[in-house]
């Protein structure tokens with residue numbers, strides 16, 4: 001909960017979400033929690049962070065997942081520059097966004113058969129593998145800005161035309177030339 005990656009509603013980025021979807025593993029704001037409830041418990045179950053008793057095991061799940069991490073799946077293919085509905089968006093915009101996100105699964109990562117919460121609770125090894133790949137050696141504290149995935153292309157090997165410079169030769173820093 002206090003993880004900085006959970007400071008904002010997973011759906012509309014409102015501050016300090018106090019509700020949680022124990023189906024998706026995200027923290028959401030009051031308004032979005034209402035829409036989660038409207039979808040029905042067969043789609044998503046909502047719990048209050050402070051008031052409700054949580055089912056066994058869910059606390060661990062939420063310790064492992066963060067909104068950012070879960071959204072890596074649900075919003076994997078969100079078009080570049082797509083504006084998520086913010087705190088000031090209309091209810092209609094929020095409903096439309098959440099319907100596309102969770103019901104139509106418009107932006108999910110097609111390479112994954114299951115969402116992160118399912119993986120964590122049922123296929124831990126796959127979850128660990130996925131997590132490792134997603135973090136890619138980066139720390140969790142990495143910025144939550146959209147990441148540009150730059151494929152590192154191997155640079156073409158240039159044939160050195162000139163004779164190889166002896167490695168042992170120390171590089172002498174030339175002082176800037178003074179005009180006479």
Ligand SMILES: [Zn+2]
Nearest residue numbers: 009012029032
């Ligand atoms: Zn929200």
